[in-house]
Amino acid sequence: MRKETPQALTDRPRVTVVIPCYNYGHFLAECLATVFADSDRVDVDALIVDDCSPDGSADVARELAAADPRVTVIAHETNKRHIATYNEGLAAATGEYVVLLSADDLLAKGSLARSAALLRAHPEVGLVYGFSRRFTGTPPEPRATLRSWSVWDGPEWVAAVTRTATNPIYTPEVMMRATTMKDLVGYDTRLPHAADYHLWLRAGTRGGIGRVNGVDQAFYRVHGANMHTGEYSGDVLDIEQRHLTLRILFDEDGHLLPDPDRLRADAYRALARESLILACRPYERGGDPGDTAALARLAELATEIWPAIRESALWRSWERYSSGRGPLVPAPVTALRDRAVLHLGWRRWRHSGISPAVRSL
Template sequence: MRKVTPRALTDRPRVTVVIPCYNYGHFLAECLESVFADADQVDIDALIVDDASPDGSARVAQRFAEQDPRVRVIAHETNKRHIATYNEGLAAAEGEFVVLLSADDLLAAGSLARSAALLRAHPEVGLVYGFSRRFTGTPPQPRARLRSWSIWDGPEWVAKVTRTATNPIYTPEVMMRASTMRELVGYDVRLPHAADYHLWLRAGTRAAIGRVNGVDQAFYRVHGANMHTGEYSGDVLDIEQRFLTLRILFDEDGERLPGAESLRAGAYQALAREALILACRPYEQGRPGEQQAGQLARLADLATEIWPSAEDSALMHAYRKYAAGGGPLVPPPVTALRDRAVHHLGWRRWRRSGISPAVRAL
């Protein structure tokens, strides 16, 4: 990885912002306002793809398209689900660069111009990301001081990300070169929960990866209707989908990655370790109920499926002791304090570097 000094845009590249929408029509006005905030620096068009929302979101989108020629709408007559909706919108993008922005999320002012400037200055880069702030209600005041750009060789970035088996990118902060997106052919329908993680990793097998540092690039809205807090929530599903993502990546794109089998082994070990930490944590915080204990047992089983050596690991021995009725050596309040401290330090490192830290070990 190398840090470079940012450069300003010297022309006006065209950026297409694809906005998938399902029952988010009430967010569209705020979303579009954030999209066009950079119109003085970048040529922007927005493509809203409504997936047969029953709340009338398509009518809201059509009104915006009638008022602004920069807005286009694709309205599904039947629900096609999120992956097909994403891919249809991305395939119809006309800009040199493309952003996928859920209708409930927002871009920070200057985000499109900053990302486009990096892509324009470094033609070897296929994907740019930054930091996305989580919010509820009103978005916070964004950090606005651009400090640097980070540029990784693609396989180097993939190695760093798979070493922790975690996804360091939310999604709204990503801009991709349209030619890279076309080569990748969009999101993989086999991964309804982790298709974004897979897409970022695959991008790193084909192009360099860039990051805009020091500023907030987007805002990820947290609310009760978020897909990842509803239909696709749950630790077991998350671990299963990331395991499938890594298997598909190394099986189908491993030849593009130097030392792929070593990377695979490290990624599997990291993911198995995380599964066991998740299986142990509720026991550290108090005795889980019967239903939760069954989910924790599944996490422990997953750990050995992913990385057979987990069977004899210290984490597995700790889990078995807890499941058999043995309490943790450290009182739950102390454990909770430790976890909060570790999480905060990891969050700060992720915000600064763009790479998620490894999950803590016991």
């Protein structure tokens, strides 16, 4: 990875922002306002794809399109679910660069121009991301000082990300070269929970990865209807889907990576360790561990993903907890450690764009 001084745009590239929408019509006007905030520096068009929302979102989208010729609408007559909706919108995008922005999320001022400038300066880069702020209610004041660009060789970035088995990207902060997106043919329907993670990794097997540093590129809205906090929540499902993602990646695209067997082993080890940490955590915190069947499944998943974990100290801790014996370290001490490691890991992720493995720095 190399750090560079950012360069300004010298022309006006065309960017299509695809906005999938399901029951988020009340967010659309605010979302579009942030999409067009950069229209002084890039040519932007927006494509809203409504997935047969029962709340009248399609009518809201049509009203917005009637008021602004830069907005077009695709309205489904039947619900096609999120992956098909994403892919239909991305396939219809006509810009040189493309952004997928959920109707409940927002872009930061200058986001499109900053990402497009990196793609302009680096034709070998297929995907650019940055930092996306989480918010509830009113978005916070964004960080606005652009400090640097990070540019990775694609396989180098894939190695760094799979080594921790974590997804460092939310989604609204991503801009992709349209040719890269078409080569990848969109999101994989086999991965309803982790298709974005899979897409980012596959992009790294095709070209370079860039990151805009120091500024907030987007805002990810947190509310009760978020897909990742609702239908697809749950640690067991999350581990299962990331395992499937990694298996598909290395089975189908591993030939595009150097030393894929080593990368696979590193990724599986990290994911198995995370699964077992999640199984142990409720016991470490003391009191009623809750759903012990789910915790046992997490431990079982750890052994399925990386059988050698049975030889680790972490596994011995699991055996102690699951047999009814309490933790050796007092729960408040463990909680304090976890908070400190989580905070430091978050700061590292915000600064570098690469998430550390769970409970590590």
